[in-house]
Amino acid sequence: MDRRIQKDSKVMWVIKSLLVSYIVTGILLLALAMALYKFELNEGIVSAAITGIYVAATLIGGIVIGKMARVRRFIWGLGLGVGYFTLLLLITLGVYHTLNGSGTSLLMTLILCAGGGMTGGMIS
Numbered sequence: 001m002d003r004r005i006q007k008d009s010k011v012m013w014v015i016k017s018l019l020v021s022y023i024v025t026g027i028l029l030l031a032l033a034m035a036l037y038k039f040e041l042n043e044g045i046v047s048a049a050i051t052g053i054y055v056a057a058t059l060i061g062g063i064v065i066g067k068m069a070r071v072r073r074f075i076w077g078l079g080l081g082v083g084y085f086t087l088l089l090l091i092t093l094g095v096y097h098t099l100n101g102s103g104t105s106l107l108m109t110l111i112l113c114a115g116g117g118m119t120g121g122m123i124s
Helices: 002-039 043-069 073-096 103-123
Strands: none
Touching: 002 043, 002 073, 043 073, 043 103, 073 103
16 A cells, blocks of 8 residues: 555656646746747747757756655656656647657757756756
8 A cells, every 4th residue: 555655656746847847848938938029039049948948947847856756866857857858749749740850859859858857856
């Protein structure tokens, strides 16, 4: 019985930290949209900002899951980053029915999300 409760709590850790990551993503993307509207930013700056938002969101999610896990925090953060990327990929496939960009850009996004989550887990 205790194992099941403990396993459920680990699933809840992941869900809570992913939710925090996506809330941070939403807030930062809203701020970027307002900056895009006000300052008429070019495409290069917007792409860099979106990449930074992915890293910042997974970093914060990694910190959250690391605080909850207390052991093997970097692995929990890495898993969070991979989970964040997976959900992002599934949402993209659901909306556009195709993947935008090359395989290299997808791999780079995976590495950045996983690295951001792992770093957040390590510094938690």
